Amino acid sequence: MRAQLAELEMIPAGTAYPKTSTRTLRDTLRHLSAKADPETADAESKATLDKERTVASPLRAVRGAVIEAGRREALAARREPGVPPYVVDRVIRRLDLGPAH
Known part of the structure; x- marks a missing residue:
């Protein structure tokens, strides 16, 4: 760098x-x-990193909770009649991969 x-x-x-x-x-x-x-x-970069860490931790927790809720709903949908399992699998896979994919 x-x-x-x-x-x-x-x-x-x-x-x-x-x-x-x-x-x-x-x-x-x-x-x-x-x-x-x-x-x-330097001090400015350290301060920026500290601020980033304090914001990132709660965001990770919220993101994890939202993804877990989505997984629960997808698994509940799998038990519904007429819902193709491959669609539910695709949704769960995308949830597991995260927003980058």
């Missing part, structure tokens, strides 16, 4: 890259670097 940040800093100011793009990329790289090695992160 440090090499990427150093390379980003070497992009000449007169290039066609918009300043906002390089700033966004720099911030993203610093954030990833701080996540990879929090010990070497």
Whole structure:
């Protein structure tokens, strides 16, 4: 990550890259670097990571509860007459994979 940040800093100011793009990329790289090695992160990055962790934990709990409720409903639907089991299996599989898929 440090090499990427150093390379980003070497992009000449007169290039066609918009300043906002390089700033966004720099911030993203610093954030990833701080996540990879929090010990070497600056104070601002550490504060951002701490805030992210305090928000992420309750969100994970809510997401887990919602997925579990969906699984329960899908399993209840499987017991209903006329509901094809392969459809329920597909729904459960998508719930298990999560939002990224």
